[in-house]
Amino acid sequence: MDLVLNAIVYVFSPGHFLFLVIGTAAGILIGAIPGLSGSTGIVLVLPFLPAMEPAVGLLVMSGIFCGSMFGGSISSILISTPGTPSAAATVLDGHPMAQRGEAGKALGIALVASTFGGIVSTLCMIFISPQLAKIALQFGPDEYFALMVFGLTVIASVSGASLVKGLISGFFGLLVGLIGMDEVSGYARYTLNTPNLMAGLPMLPVLVGVFAISQVFIDLREAGVRKQVSQKIGRILPSWKEFKRLLPVIVPSSILGTIVGIIPGTGGAIASWMAYNETKRFSKDPDSFGKGNPAGIAAPEAANNGTTGGAMVPMLTLGIPGDVVTAVMLGALILIGIRPGPLLFTQRPDIIYSLFVGFLVAQFVMFGLGVASARLWPRILQAPIFVLIPIILMLCFIGTFSAGNSIFDMFVALAFGVIGYFISRHGFSSAALILGVILGPLAERELGSALTISHGDWFALFRSPLALVFHGLSLLSIGYSLFRTLKRKKPAAA
Numbered sequence: 329m330d331l332v333l334n335a336i337v338y339v340f341s342p343g344h345f346l347f348l349v350i351g352t353a354a355g356i357l358i359g360a361i362p363g364l365s366g367s368t369g370i371v372l373v374l375p376f377l378p379a380m381e382p383a384v385g386l387l388v389m390s391g392i393f394c395g396s397m398f399g400g401s402i403s404s405i406l407i408s409t410p411g412t413p414s415a416a417a418t419v420l421d422g423h424p425m426a427q428r429g430e431a432g433k434a435l436g437i438a439l440v441a442s443t444f445g446g447i448v449s450t451l452c453m454i455f456i457s458p459q460l461a462k463i464a465l466q467f468g469p470d471e472y473f474a475l476m477v478f479g480l481t482v483i484a485s486v487s488g489a490s491l492v493k494g495l496i497s498g499f500f501g502l503l504v505g506l507i508g509m510d511e512v513s514g515y516a517r518y519t520l521n522t523p524n525l526m527a528g529l530p531m532l533p534v535l536v537g538v539f540a541i542s543q544v545f546i547d548l549r550e551a552g553v554r555k556q557v558s559q560k561i562g563r564i565l566p567s568w569k570e571f572k573r574l575l576p577v578i579v580p581s582s583i584l585g586t587i588v589g590i591i592p593g594t595g596g597a598i599a600s601w602m603a604y605n606e607t608k609r610f611s612k613d614p615d616s617f618g619k620g621n622p623a624g625i626a627a628p629e630a631a632n633n634g635t636t637g638g639a640m641v642p643m644l645t646l647g648i649p650g651d652v653v654t655a656v657m658l659g660a661l662i663l664i665g666i667r668p669g670p671l672l673f674t675q676r677p678d679i680i681y682s683l684f685v686g687f688l689v690a691q692f693v694m695f696g697l698g699v700a701s702a703r704l705w706p707r708i709l710q711a712p713i714f715v716l717i718p719i720i721l722m723l724c725f726i727g728t729f730s731a732g733n734s735i736f737d738m739f740v741a742l743a744f745g746v747i748g749y750f751i752s753r754h755g756f757s758s759a760a761l762i763l764g765v766i767l768g769p770l771a772e773r774e775l776g777s778a779l780t781i782s783h784g785d786w787f788a789l790f791r792s793p794l795a796l797v798f799h800g801l802s803l804l805s806i807g808y809s810l811f812r813t814l815k816r817k818k819p820a821a822a
Contacts, residue, residue, distance in 0.1 A: 335681035338383065339689055347384050348686055351391025352693045358392065359399020360705060365412045366396035366653040370660060371540045372723050374532050377664050383682040385664055387690075389657050390683065394446055394690045396653075397596060397633045398698060401438040401625070402705050406431060414596030414632035417604040421617060421624030428620060432702060436564040437622050438629045439698040440571065441578050445630035446691040448582035449589060449637030453644075454684045456590075460645040461673040469778035470789050474798035476771035479648040480763065481805040490755055491813040497757040501764020504529060505772075512776040524736045531659050533728050533737045534765060537744025538751070538758050539656060540724050544717055545749040564702045566622070574626045577607050581627045585634020590641050596632035603631035637687060644668050644680070647770070652759040659766055 338344060351373075358369040369392040377385040400415030405422035418438060425434040467475065480498065507518045508528030519525040566574070581603040588599040607627035608617045617624045642648045647668045649655035661668055666679070673680055728741045751758050775789075782788035790796060 331677055331681045332685070334678065335685040338678075338682050339387065339685045344384055344387060345689075347380075348387045348391050348690060349693055349697070351388035352395040352690050353391075353697055355392035355395025355397075356399040356402075356694065356697060356701070357395075359396030359412050359415075360402040365400075366393050367539050367656045368543055369396055370653065370656045371535050372720070374535060374660055374663065375726070375728065377660060380664075382664055382666055382676075383679045383686075385660070386679065386683045387686040389660060390687050391690050391693070393653050393657070394633065394636050394687070395694050395697075397446075397636060398439060398442040398629070398694055400632075401442070401629055402435065405434045405438065405625075406705060412596070414600055414635075415628070416597060417600040417628035418625055420604070421619070421621050424618070424620035425622070425625070430620070432564045433566060434622075434625055435698070435702050435705075436566050437570075437574065437625045439564075439695060439702075440566060441574070441581070441626040441629040442633040442698075443691050443695040444578050445582040445585055445633035446636055446694070447688065448579075448630075449586040449634045450684070450688045450691065451637075452586045452590075453637035453640050453687065457641050457645050457680075458673060460641065461670040463670075466794060467670065468792070469774045469781060470792045471794045471798070473771060473774040473778055473789060474792075474795040474802075475646055475648070476767050476774060478798045478802045478805065479646075479767045480771065481802045481809075491809060493755050494757040494760045497751060497760035498764040501761040502768040503764075504534070504761075505765045505768035511773060512780075524734070528769075529740060529765075530734075530737055531663055531765070533741035534744050535656060535659050535762065536724050536728050537741040537746075538748035538762060540720065541741060541745025542748025542752060542758070544721050544724075545745060546752060547717055564699060570622065574622060577623045577626050578630045581607065581630035582634040585631035586638040588631070589635030589638020596635045599631040599635045600628035603627040640683075640687070644672065644683075645670060648767075649763070652762075655759055655762050655766065659762065662766070 339348065354373075355366060355369055359366065370389050373388055373392070377388075380388070396412060397414055400412030401418045401422065404415040404418040405426050407423075422434045422438065425431070480502075503518070505528075507525055509516055509526055516526060584603050584606070585596070585599040588602065589596075604617075604624060604627050607623055608614050611617065611621075611623065613621070639649070639654045643654040643658055645668075647658065649658045658668060666672065666676070724741060725738050728737050729735065747761075748758055750756075751761065778789055779786070790799065
């Protein structure tokens with residue numbers, strides 16, 4: 329209780345609460361702009377994180393994460409263009425409601441469902457994470473190596489439409505992670521006799537390039553395609569009667585989203601489509617879906633915000649990101665000297681409890697900001713792309729340079745921006761690449777420690793029961809990904 333009370337005091341202190349509000353507002357804005365996402369927002373604040381307290385940095389990233397999930401529904405409803413992939417299902421009923429003059433009501437339903445889903449997922453994170461961390465405290469190098477191998481199999485789950493392209497992306501990420509001095513032998517690898525590469529590629533420029541600069545190139549290519557907004561916002565929040573009618577949809581969708589979020593490699597897009605399909609399946613009037621049914625908004629929005637707290641569970645307790653945004657957050661935490669895992673719960677409980685309280689408060693901040701700003705969105709979404717792109721690009725390069733005071737880092741960010749553009753353009757997976765970059769060196773480090781302790785005995789990696797469990801999960805993960813790929817190919821062949 330002392331930790332909880334201290335965390336409440338910490339979060340609600342004026343300065344820290346202001347950072348949470350700013351992060352949430354930025355997340356809503358970034359999510360509402362088509363093409364940007366929560367991962368882009370977190371990447372843009374990475375250069376400023378070292379100057380903040382670790383707990384404050386987590387509050388800002390949590391606000392961006394939660395806010396961007398709701399923000400994606402704004403452009404889905406108003407201009408029929410999902411702001412984020414997680415809001416794609418919201419288009420089906422959200423825009424038809426807006427077309428018949430109920431844009432405000434559609435935004436209100438999305439906001440209420442998002443807030444409810446976020447609260448449910450946060451409570452699950454608070455009660456599940458410490459219990460899972462207790463089990464993970466028994467881990468040694470053997471178990472951690474098995475866990476990192478399982479984390480790398482998530483690459484298959486985030487590969488997108490092509491498993492082969494996802495594996496190629498992940499393998500390329502592993503190669504990028506190998507650049508620099510080998511911690512065990514001390515040999516230089518792939519450094520091209522360049523002193524700047526002796527310590528490996530810096531994480532910040534890689535993340536900025538793959539997720540932010542590449543998106544700028546994509547937006548430049550698609551400039552002029554964005555739709556203009558001419559919607560009028562009427563009543564925003566649904567009535568109590570309408571809310572009670574939607575509650576049987578919001579509650580199970582929130583729980584479904586939380587469960588999906590806990591499974592590594594899934595994310596809000598999968599959860600929102602699953603919730604939409606199941607709601608339509610069990611509806612008494614399935615033909616009304618796609619024509620402006622409020623349940624078609626509530627279900628995907630509750631589910632995609634439900635994944636936020638769920639995705640944090642494996643990231644905090646095991647160091648395995650649940651989706652693309654938590655993969656970027658994992659890299660951000662490592663940058664500021666925090667390594668997620670079970671020891672974080674015992675060594676820095678103040679940070680964990682501040683995150684728990686901040687994540688919960690962010691849901692209510694998101695609700696308040698959503699209500700206050702609803703009538704401004706038609707104007708904000710009219711901002712021309714040629715104004716946004718220079719601002720984003722300037723923030724990317726200034727942030728990359730200031731983090732290490734190195735022009736070399738700016739060139740690294742630009743190079744990975746080109747690589748990220750190529751990856752997105754040709755159906756490869758940016759998430760798989762980043763997972764390889766982050767988890768590859770960690771797996772190599774734990775493997776070296778395990779072999780050093782066992783005097784080079786490779787069979788020692790398979791003697792621990794916990795290690796065997798994770799090796800089994802790795803095989804199941806690979807098998808499921810192969811099964812899903814083959815199942816997807818059969819209809820195409822037919």
